[in-house]
Amino acid sequence: MLLVIKWLPRSVSAMALYPFVLLKYRDLSTNSVLLNHEKIHLRQQIELLVLPFYIWYFLEYIVRLLQYRNHQQAYLNICFEREAYTNEKDFNYLKKRTWLMILKYV
Known part of the structure; x- marks a missing residue:
């Protein structure tokens, strides 16, 4: 379910908080x-x-913030973000994704 929440932090345009996807702009x-x-x-x-x-x-x-000492690099190297960014343009990914595929990105 999509919800528009204009008060999301400036650097955040969208966020998944189960079961919602929060969007900064409609x-x-x-x-x-x-x-x-x-x-x-x-x-x-x-x-x-x-x-x-x-x-x-x-x-x-x-851990990534301590490793990289940079917010953006830390964020981009979280395993959940690596999986999402790697596959965000593959609109069939969720249909073929196997259970606990996240382990590939750890």
């Missing part, structure tokens, strides 16, 4: 690549039973 609802990226995150969240996803995501971000 016109992003037509951006199929962005929506596919967020749907990949929703699948990851389902697989990890939601709460463990957020814990893993946060802890990995901290």
